[in-house]
Amino acid sequence: MLIQVENLTHIYSQGTPFEHVALREVNLEIAAGERVGILGPTGSGKSTLVQLLAGLFKPTSGRVLLEGESIHGKEATARRLRLQVGLAFQYPEDQIFEQTVFREIAFGLRNLNLRRTEIEARVNWALEMVGLNPAAVAQRMPFALSGGERRRVALASILAMHPRVLILDEPTAGQDSQGRRALLENVGRWQRETGMTLIIVSHALEDLAVLVERVIALKEGRVVADGPARQVLSDAPLLLDIGLDVPEPVALLQALRQAGKNVRVDCFLPAEAAAEIARAWGLQEIVS
Amino acid sequence: MRPFIEIEDLEYAYPLEGGDQIVALRGVNLTIERGEFVALIGPNGSGKSTLAKHLNALLLPTAGRVCIDGLQTSDPGNVGTIRQKVGMVFQNPDNQIVATTVEEDVAFGPENMGIPPEEIRRRVDSALVAVGLSAYRQHPPQMLSGGQKQLVAIAGALATRPSCIVFDEPTSMLDPVGRRQVLNTIRWLNTAEGITILLITHSMSEAAIAQRVLVMEAGRLVMDGAPALVFGQGTRLRALGLDLPPIVDIAQRLRTWGLSLPQTVLTVQDMVDALC
Ligand SMILES: Nc1ncnc2c1ncn2[C@@H]1O[C@H](COP(=O)(O)OP(=O)(O)O)[C@@H](O)[C@H]1O
Ligand SMILES: Nc1ncnc2c1ncn2[C@@H]1O[C@H](COP(=O)(O)OP(=O)(O)O)[C@@H](O)[C@H]1O
Ligand SMILES: [Mg+2]
Ligand SMILES: [Mg+2]
Numbered sequence: 001m002l003i004q005v006e007n008l009t010h011i012y013s014q015g016t017p018f019e020h021v022a023l024r025e026v027n028l029e030i031a032a033g034e035r036v037g038i039l040g041p042t043g044s045g046k047s048t049l050v051q052l053l054a055g056l057f058k059p060t061s062g063r064v065l066l067e068g069e070s071i072h073g074k075e076a077t078a079r080r081l082r083l084q085v086g087l088a089f090q091y092p093e094d095q096i097f098e099q100t101v102f103r104e105i106a107f108g109l110r111n112l113n114l115r116r117t118e119i120e121a122r123v124n125w126a127l128e129m130v131g132l133n134p135a136a137v138a139q140r141m142p143f144a145l146s147g148g149e150r151r152r153v154a155l156a157s158i159l160a161m162h163p164r165v166l167i168l169d170e171p172t173a174g175q176d177s178q179g180r181r182a183l184l185e186n187v188g189r190w191q192r193e194t195g196m197t198l199i200i201v202s203h204a205l206e207d208l209a210v211l212v213e214r215v216i217a218l219k220e221g222r223v224v225a226d227g228p229a230r231q232v233l234s235d236a237p238l239l240l241d242i243g244l245d246v247p248e249p250v251a252l253l254q255a256l257r258q259a260g261k262n263v264r265v266d267c268f269l270p271a272e273a274a275a276e277i278a279r280a281w282g283l284q285e286i287v288s
Numbered sequence: 289m290r291p292f293i294e295i296e297d298l299e300y301a302y303p304l305e306g307g308d309q310i311v312a313l314r315g316v317n318l319t320i321e322r323g324e325f326v327a328l329i330g331p332n333g334s335g336k337s338t339l340a341k342h343l344n345a346l347l348l349p350t351a352g353r354v355c356i357d358g359l360q361t362s363d364p365g366n367v368g369t370i371r372q373k374v375g376m377v378f379q380n381p382d383n384q385i386v387a388t389t390v391e392e393d394v395a396f397g398p399e400n401m402g403i404p405p406e407e408i409r410r411r412v413d414s415a416l417v418a419v420g421l422s423a424y425r426q427h428p429p430q431m432l433s434g435g436q437k438q439l440v441a442i443a444g445a446l447a448t449r450p451s452c453i454v455f456d457e458p459t460s461m462l463d464p465v466g467r468r469q470v471l472n473t474i475r476w477l478n479t480a481e482g483i484t485i486l487l488i489t490h491s492m493s494e495a496a497i498a499q500r501v502l503v504m505e506a507g508r509l510v511m512d513g514a515p516a517l518v519f520g521q522g523t524r525l526r527a528l529g530l531d532l533p534p535i536v537d538i539a540q541r542l543r544t545w546g547l548s549l550p551q552t553v554l555t556v557q558d559m560v561d562a563l564c
Contacts, residue, residue: 018431042434042463091380091461144302144310147379147457148332174379174460176331176490178529203463245464248493248534252556259564270534274541277563283545 002197003030003053003165008062010048010221022048024221026062030199035191037208037229038201040218041243046201047090049218050167053199054087066165086163088155090170090201096154101127101145102138105157112161126156129190131182148174152183159190166191167199172207184211205233206247209268217242234266249273256280290358292452292484293320293343297352300338312338314507316352322451325478325485327495327515330504331529336488339504340454343486344374357451372401375445377438379457384441390432391416391425393440397448408447415443418481419473435466442473452484453477460490471497492519492533496554503528516552535559 005028012020022045030036038046052059055071055078064071066081098104105123114122124134130152137145142153155171168187172180188211191198202208208215208229215232217225219242225232232238236254239246246254253265253273263280267273278285300313312335320326330336341347342354345361356373359366375397378384387393391412398408416422419439424432429440438458445453455474459467471494477483487498495501501518503511505528511518519525519536526532532540539553539562549562 018428041465141305144304146333146337170461174457174490176529177492177531179332243463243465248556249538252535252538252559255556255560256563259560261564270532270537271541273534274538274545277538277542278545278547281547281563283542283547285545 001029002032002034002067003028004063004065004068005029005049005053006063006065008049008052008064009060010045010052011060012048014060022221023052023059026221026223028216028223028226030197032197033195034214035188035198035212036200037212037215038199038218039203039205039208039215039232039242039244041203043220044218044242045221046218047169048221050087050169050199050201053165054085054167055082056087083161084164085167086158086161086165087167088158088169088171090173096142096150099141100139101132101142101153104142104153105160108157108161122160122162123156126160127153129159129183129186130156131179131186132156148176148179151175152179155183159187162194163196165197165199167201169201170203171200172202172204180207187211203244205239205244205250206268209233209247230266233268236265253277289322290355291319292322292324292357293318294355295319295342295352296354298339298342298349298354299351300335300342300347301350302338312507313342316507316509318502318509318512320484320486322484323478323482324500325475325498326487326500326502327498328486328488328502328504329490329492329495329530334504335507336504337456340376340456340486340488343452343454344376345370346376368401372448373451375448375450375453377441377445377453377455377458379460384444385429385437388428389425390421390427390429390440390443393429394443394447397444401448411447411449412443415446418446418477419443420469433466435462435469438462438466438470439473442470442477446477450483452486454486454488456488457490458487459494492531492536496533496536503530515554519554520551 005026008023008026010023012022040046052064058072069077071078071081096104098107102123105126106119109119127134132152142150184207212229215229216223225238234250236246247268249267249270250265253263256263261280264276267276295316295318298313298316301309301311303309328336345367348362354361356370359370361370385393386396394412394415395408398411416425419442421439429437459470478485489495496515501515519532522532522540539549553559553562
């Protein structure tokens, strides 16, 4: 097993009036090459969990193992393990500090002993992966970009590191639909080519539906569901319980079903839902 | 009476180091009346935030003019009044919080305007009631959820008693619960308080609740009309890299299967009514 999470508990500000239990006894296993989505309302512990997976701070109790070794263990081991996990933060704009987009993305690469040409190739590749044109943005100052562009630069700097485990914390928030689709397609394709492990945190059920095969749902720091993506994502009572909306195509199909129509409900995309309604209504596509 | 917002031939270029510049707005003409609820959509980098920042003089036109309630933003003597008339709420709730308790945060704007303390107290009270956060007045804002922080930012904007509030992607960092809280509050501000709303969003379903939708592309305003009209132009929107609201998208696809559905179908309920 690539990643093992054992009895992971995390309490912020322990022993103060602001003490807050963010994760409670979480147990999980993630195999190499899996594509996993993490779903849950704000405050359910998603960002805490992925930051612990990336070894950014120590949990209150419990362990995170990467190929059997603790990512919070001895410093030398932990540092080696942490290099294999790339986490793109939920609010990446706060993490940007270099003077140009190129230097920002090249920053982490400098620790990898790469040749100059290889660094340039990776920076360009990473910018294209996130839908930015290297020629147009590489020499610009990161703070002189629009908010959405800045988030993509931060993400590119993680992709450029080619981590074995890629974790994206709400990567599509604040992106337009084309940017979002391109990003998900590119990351999905890259995952299939390399067989890396992909973990995505998102509230956008339709994003998860196209990208992951398994979904873990969190509520108040506990795992409340863990199963095949389509099953978890169309489980209306579960989604209602954790305060998430079903995607509109699913909501429409559920409403039609309540009105007595015989339709499937696990269609997340408008094209799928339209085809399902057309089938149930016995429509023939007009070929023009 | 003149429209509340009047924008004429607005151009804006960000100066870059070394004398270069980035042209972010090109020849924008736009008027918005008092009490309108307008949504603004467009791809990343199309100039939405740049336009928004012209509405309360955070940016001043490189060419052309912007008038708020008849006052031109480029006149330094008008800036104070304009900032009182037009409030702003931005995307990231964490960057907007300035104080250590919710009520101090909400009081920040009116304090800066030199309003007397009793009046500030009244305004803070009513702003917190308006967004449903009265119970949290003594809380440190850091302890609130993202949606609640965004409501604090809205209360802060409300406390300056603006005629208009510009929301720049207020929900894109929020979960569905937070999003609903914020959208319901925005809708209420418009219908009950008569506040003019400009809502910038990437969510087509959110844009569909406005009375009027504006579309920007590469610094230009390229579409302007009622939601049904704008979203009726699916091919054009897709060419801009924008989606349709999911229900509108499904309706258009079903029309290509020969089903006749009214152009006004925007919501799940509309669609169920049309189909059953
Ligand atoms: N540094 C911190 N100090 C105190 N509480 C925190 C801190 N960071 C997060 N929390 C709290 O822990 C809970 C889980 O947070 P987080 O993991 O960020 O959730 P999510 O990513 O699901 O929104 C939230 O209630 C949050 O307010
Ligand atoms: N501070 C800045 N300096 C230079 N260019 C900027 C700055 N802010 C935004 N831009 C550029 O202006 C254009 C419009 O940006 P913006 O108004 O933020 O777009 P949107 O809000 O539609 O995503 C983009 O090309 C962006 O890169
Ligand atoms: Mg989070
Ligand atoms: Mg913007």
